[in-house]
Amino acid sequence: MVKLENKKIFEFNYIGIINTPFIKLEDMPIQPKGSKSIGTITLFDEYIQGLECIKEFSHLILLYHLHQVKEMKLKVKPFLDSKERGIFSTRAPVRPNPIGLSIVRLIDVKGNVLSVENVDMLEGTPLLDIKPYVPKFDIFPEANNGWLLEDVELKNVKSDFRFLKTN
Numbered sequence: 001m002v003k004l005e006n007k008k009i010f011e012f013n014y015i016g017i018i019n020t021p022f023i024k025l026e027d028m029p030i031q032p033k034g035s036k037s038i039g040t041i042t043l044f045d046e047y048i049q050g051l052e053c054i055k056e057f058s059h060l061i062l063l064y065h066l067h068q069v070k071e072m073k074l075k076v077k078p079f080l081d082s083k084e085r086g087i088f089s090t091r092a093p094v095r096p097n098p099i100g101l102s103i104v105r106l107i108d109v110k111g112n113v114l115s116v117e118n119v120d121m122l123e124g125t126p127l128l129d130i131k132p133y134v135p136k137f138d139i140f141p142e143a144n145n146g147w148l149l150e151d152v153e154l155k156n157v158k159s160d161f162r163f164l165k166t167n
Contacts (some may be wrong), residue, residue: 039119066098
C-alpha cells in the first residue's frame with residue numbers, strides 16, 4: 001500500500017482565458033445546462049497546436065480555476081437545496097482545490113479563439129484544460145442524482161453570495 005501525504009505535488013499552468021458575459025456572481029448561471037450564453041476561450045499561443053481536430057467535436061469539457069474562491073469549506077448548503085451537505089457531494093465552488101468543470105457546446109474555432117455556448121463561469125476565468133466530450137465515454141444511463149431532486153429545472157437559476165467569504 002502506498003502511503004499518501006497531504007502535500008502540493010504539481011503546479012498547474014493556465015492554458016488560456018474564458019471570456020463570458022458574467023461580471024457579477026449573482027448574474028451567473030449555476031450550471032452550463034441552464035445557460036444559453038455565449039462565451040469565448042482564448043488559448044495562449046504556445047497551446048494552439050493542441051486545437052488540431054477539435055472542430056470535429058460538438059461539445060467540450062472545460063476544466064478551470066475558480067479564481068474568485070477565497071476560502072474552503074467541507075460542509076455547505078448547496079444551490080437547489082436547504083440542507084447542509086459534504087462538499088464532495090456537491091458542485092459548490094469552495095473546494096479544497098477550486099477547480100470547475102463545465103460541458104459546453106463548441107460553436108466555432110478561429111485561430112486560438114473558440115466560441116462556445118452554455119458558459120456558466122465568471123468573465124476572465126483561467127482555463128486549465130480542454131477535453132472532448134464523448135457521449136459513448138461520458139454518459140452513464142444508470143447513474144442517479146443522489147440527494148438532488150429528479151425534476152430539477154436549471155433554466156434561469158442564478159448564482160448568489162452563499163460562497164463568498166464574508167470576513
